[in-house]
Amino acid sequence: MMTLHQPLNDLSRIAIMDKSSASQGDDPHLDSKDIVTNKSINSEQTNTDDLQQWQALSAWSVVSNIFSTLKNILSNGFAIVPIVYTGWRQGFDMQWGILASSLLLLLVTLSAIIEWRKFRFRLNNHQLEVKRGLLFTKKDEIPLSRIQNIRYEQPFYFKPLSLGTLVIETAGSKSDEAHLAALDTQQAQTLKRLLLNLSHTDATAPTHEHPHTDNQHGIENTQPIVRKSLWDLILFGFYQNNFIWFAVIAGPIAGQVDLDKIFDSPLAQQFWLWVQQQTHQNIGLQTIMAIVGLFALYSLFALISIVAAMLKYHPYQLDKHDDTLQRSGGVISHQQDALAIKRIQLVHLQQPVIARLFKRWTLYFKQVKGHEVGHKTKQHMLVPSVKSTEIELLLAKIPQLSGGASALPSSYSSIDINWLTKRIALPLILASILTIMGYYGHQSPGFFEFTWFITFMVILAIYIRYKQWGYVVADKVIWQHSGFFGQQWQRVAFEKVQHVNIIQTQGQKQAQLAYVEVGLASGSVVFPYIPTHVAELIITRSLNATSHDNRNWI
Known part of the structure; x- marks a missing residue:
């Protein structure tokens, strides 16, 4: 951060120039649009100056904190579902349940109020400072160069109030580094731009002579990358859902059910008699009917995922603004993600078994991961329901991506037998x-x-x-193919490689084979049982890439 009399970024310089121009007198050539633009810029300059002082969150952040805490409790409570179900079967006192729920809600509310009262943030000396805590004050100083991803969220309960939440993720953190809830929409957007600009541009750059041209710079440099229709999101929700979690939860519950009593019930006996009549007691037809029944159950469960995908991503759009990818979408809770392209470590394409029928992929731009085990589940920016023919066109629109644009390989070299x-x-x-x-x-x-x-x-x-299992070694990237019934590709740019480990057993040495572990900031990619000359080629090209460009953003 600069001092108050120094420019923060291009936006600040524009506002200062407009203020000085306005002080010299009214310009008769200014039309109403210019006046509105100048007022908007002056307003954002005021927000910029305010952000250098300690800022408190709106009282509405208490609502956001309550919802967030309850969501975490419910989302991490899958393990207690069988216990609750067993207690319900055995009978429990409803009054104790209501009392426990009320006490939990009271504690969560008190915690949210304390969090709001003690939370402060400001921009200072090229870093975002956040302090909080009741008995012990905790202060985080986040260098802007470490900011990994900036996500703007606007839940349904904040839309009428024109408030939003800014979630700031940093490289190597195990959770969201800063969660600024219930910010004014304009203040949140100004802070988002400041964090991105100060992270990726030179704050000491010379002042432009044409402020109006500079004001339109963001619009002119925004390039659409991809748009997704409602049908694309329906397909995404259908093939990419957590049916396996349903099976994990349903397993313990099914163990508590008296299956013999269900099978002996008149309804079950009547259903089984109908199946025998329809299939004429043919085992093959009964097997087909069972498969159809499982598919119907899968489809019923997928409805939840389809609705969630539509509410979370529609209308999905991904744009490139200068050197930043920006994703927006969401029906009930509007979200805007911003990710610097240079921070992308890995391009991951995943195709579950159901998605292979529709020839669709899910594309992930993977960032740096934290050092904690739990941080492996960190969300990455994704593009849902991508056709095979769209992959090369999509990557070609991001020329700043490490390794350049690459089409999905049509074949791969298998690992050794x-x-x-x-x-x-x-x-x-x-x-x-x-x-x-x-x-x-x-x-x-x-x-x-x-x-x-x-x-x-x-x-x-x-x-x-x-x-x-397979691999493709290109000039600037290496691809890994893996999977079971589904399949996935991982694209590793050699200039992003941080280390390469070669592991050989005695038998592998004799067979001229090796395990190769390619280390990135987003994790490791392992190539098992590949020839040693391929392993040496990976090392050579990784060293060549880093020797020409040894800048490591971490």
């Missing part, structure tokens, strides 16, 4: 031991059939996994 043989040996040995023990134990033929059926399924799964 030794990876497969090493892994199928264990289930074969176990099955052989069980067979010998079953033979001397006079087990029934069904025991041997079951043992070798399970062994065959395990080997088949390992083989499918092996066929999905």
